[in-house]
Amino acid sequence: VRRRAVQAVQVQPGDTVLDIACGTGLNLAALSARVGAAGRVIGIDMSSAMLLIAEERVQAGGLRNVELVNAPVGDAAIPELADAALFSFTHDILYSPEATRAALAYLRAGASVVACGAMQKWFPGRLGWWLPTLISRGFTGDREPMERPWERLAAHLAHVQTRRLAAYLGTMYVCAGRTRTIPQTST
Numbered sequence: 001v002r003r004r005a006v007q008a009v010q011v012q013p014g015d016t017v018l019d020i021a022c023g024t025g026l027n028l029a030a031l032s033a034r035v036g037a038a039g040r041v042i043g044i045d046m047s048s049a050m051l052l053i054a055e056e057r058v059q060a061g062g063l064r065n066v067e068l069v070n071a072p073v074g075d076a077a078i079p080e081l082a083d084a085a086l087f088s089f090t091h092d093i094l095y096s097p098e099a100t101r102a103a104l105a106y107l108r109a110g111a112s113v114v115a116c117g118a119m120q121k122w123f124p125g126r127l128g129w130w131l132p133t134l135i136s137r138g139f140t141g142d143r144e145p146m147e148r149p150w151e152r153l154a155a156h157l158a159h160v161q162t163r164r165l166a167a168y169l170g171t172m173y174v175c176a177g178r179t180r181t182i183p184q185t186s187t
């Protein structure tokens with residue numbers, strides 16, 4: 001799922017990409033390779049414990065183009081508008097309209113945005129609700145898994161494409177789009 005998500009991020013060598021709520025940094029090496037030595041990866045997470053592990057990963061991998069910012073999304077000091085952002089298993093952010101908006105504010109118009117994670121899925125018959133829910137809950141913790149967790153994020157984006165993946169009995173998705181170049185008018 002992570003590999004598919006990182007591949008879906010549209011970046012050029014030299015670009016800046018944000019790993020929103022990067023956790024222990026499982027996506028940092030792949031993002032680092034995508035933007036190259038001239039690029040920049042900025043991982044943001046409010047948990048210093050998670051970032052300690054991420055920092056070990058950065059050191060062990062010699063990821064010289066990666067920076068880690070220990071702050072709630074919205075309070076991070078990001079020096080320039082970024083070209084892309086990854087929301088990987090960041091259900092806390094996707095469930096919060098404020099946090100989602102705060103993360104998108106770090107991006108330039110037309111930036112590539114990708115989200116991936118677990119969703120609620122319904123099976124016919126006896127497997128019905130509980131098996132996919134059990135799987136999704138493994139990834140969303142206390143949160144009730146949503147059927148379309150990408151929806152609030154996607155409402156801010158253009159050119160949205162969502163794929164449901166076969167992994168974990170079809171409970172995984174990758175959603176990709178771009179920040180709007182023309183501001184949305186309220187109706």
Ligand SMILES: C[S@@+](CC[C@H](N)C(=O)[O-])C[C@H]1O[C@@H](n2cnc3c(N)ncnc32)[C@H](O)[C@@H]1O
Nearest residue numbers: 021022023026045046047050072073088089092
């Ligand atoms: C499931 S974990 C790690 C996800 C990571 N992106 C990955 O793919 O492994 C979710 C992370 O979100 C972080 N988080 C939750 N709410 C946050 C917020 N408002 N600002 C920054 N980080 C947040 C948590 O500290 C946690 O490390």
